[in-house]
Amino acid sequence: MDLSHIFNSKKFFSKSFCAVLFSLLSFTAFSQEHTSADTAHAETSVAHAEGEEKEEDISQMILHHIADSHEWHFFGDVSVPLPVILYTENGLVTFLSNKFGHNDHGTEVINADGVNLVNYHGKYYYPSAVKGADGTYITHDSKGDILNTKPLDISITKNVVSLLISVIVLLVVFIGIANAYKKREGKAPKGLQSILEPIILFVRDDIAKPQLGYRYKGFMPYLLTVFFFVWLNNLMGLIPFFPGGANLTGNIAVTMMLALCTFVLTTINGNKNYWGHVFTPHVPWWLYPLMIPVEIIGLFTKPIALMIRLFANITAGHILILSLISLIFIIKSVLVAGVAIPFVLFISVIELVVGFIQAFIFTILSALFIGMAVEEHAEH
Amino acid sequence: MIVGSIAGIGAGLAAIGAGIGIGSIGGKAMEGMARQPEAASKIQTAMLIAAAFVEAVALFAVVVAFLGTGQVN
DSSP states (O other), X not given: OOOHHHHHXXXXXXXXXXXXXXXXXXXXXXXXXXXXXXXXXXXXXXTSOXXXXXXXXXXXXXXHHHSOOSEEXXXXXXXXXXXXXXXXXXXXXXXXXXXXXXXXXXXXXXXXXXXXXXXXXXXXXXXXXXXXXXXXXXXXXXXXXXXXXXXXXXXXXHHHHHHHHHHHHHHHHHHHHHHHHHHTTTSOOOTHHHHHHHHHHHIIIIIIHHHHGGGHHHHHHHHXXXXXXXXXXXXXXXXXXXXXXXXXXXXXXXXXXXXXXXXXXXXXXXXXXXXXXXXXXXXXXXXXXXXXXXXXXXXXXHHHHHHHHHHHHHHHHHHHHHHHHHHHHHHTOTHHHHXXXXXXXXXXXXXXXXXXXXXXXXXXXXXXXXXXXXXXXXXX | OOOOOHHHHHHHHHHHHHHHHHHHHHHHHHHHHHHOGGGHHHHHXXXXXXXXXXXXXXXXXXXXXXXXXXXXX
C-alpha cells in the first residue's frame, strides 16, 4: 500500500480543498440536525431541571443517532416514515410509522389491526394493563429493565433501507463494470473500471493471494463482496444526510451476519488437517481434555471477534464525533466550537481512513481464517 | 460534578493496555521499515493485522463498558 504518490500529485491540493469543503458542508447539516433534535428533547423535558438532565439528554441524543429507527430523519421536522411490520399474536400487522403520530414515550396505546401496542423509545411493546405512576403503559422492574413483552419486529427500518440502497449501488456498479470487461476484453479500462480496477487488484494481490495461495480464485467473489460492502457502508455511515447516516456497519446484527458468512465458509471448506487440528491437536494425549474444548471455543471466538471489531470500531467513531460536537452544548459556549469543530474535522478524516482499514481488516481476517481451513499440511 | 460508572474506568484501563500494544507494534514496524524499506508494504499489512487484534481487545472493553452502563440493549 504505497500511497506516497498521492501526496506528490498536483491534484492533491485541489482534492483536499474539495474534501475540506464537503466536510464543512456536512458539519453544518450535522449541527442543524443536532439543534433540532436538541430542541425536540428540550420540549419533552420541560418539567425536568436543567444541568444534569441536560447531559442525560445529550447522551440520549447520541444513542438515538447511532441506533436504528422506524423513520428516516432529514432535518428539522422533515422525516420520511418507514413501514412497520410486526409479527404479533394476531399474525402480521403492518402500518406506516407515522400513522399513529410521533408519541414514543409510551403514554398512548395504539390499536393497529386489532392489536394493542405502545411505542416506547422507538420500539413497539404490548402495553401493560394499567397506566404506571410515570404516565406510561410500560412496566419496569427494580433494575429499570422493561418487563413488557414485544412482538417480533421485522420492519423495514432505516438500516434496512440503507442496506437496500447500498445493495442497489453495488449491483449497478459491479454488474456495470463486469459487463464493461466482457465488452472491452483485452483493452484498457475506461471510466468506472479505471477507478475500481486498482482496488479489485489490491484485494486480489494483497489480501487473497498471500492468505489463500493458489486457491484464491474460488473465494474472490466473497472477499470482494464483503470488502466493498463494508467499505461502502462505512463511508455511507459517515455522511450525515440522506443516502447515508444510517450507521449500518455499526449495527451488531449486520456485522454478525457478515461474520456468520465467514464462519460458514470456514466450516464448509475446512479440510482434514483443519479438523484434525481441532480434534487431535499435536499435544501429549493427556492434554486432550483441555485442548479440544479450547480449540472448539477457538472456532467460535474468531467470527465473534470479527463481529465485535467492526461493530465497536464504527460505533466508537460515531459516538466520538457526536460527543465532540455535543461539547458545544454541554459547555454552552459558541467559543468551544472553534476548538471542537476543527477537531471533529480531524476525527472525521481519520474515520475515512478507519472506514477503509476496517473493511481491509475484515476481508484479510476472513481470508486468513479461510486460508487456515484450506491449508494442505500443518507446519509441524 | 463527574458522573460515570466503574465500567468506564475499566474501559480506560483497557485503552492503556491497547495503547501500549499498538504503540510497540507501530514502533517496531517503523524500525523494520527503516531497516528494510523494500519490505515496507509487507510489514505494513502485517502491522495492520496485528494492530487489529490488539485494538479488538480494547473494543471488547468498550462494549463491556456499554453493557455495564446499560446503554446498549
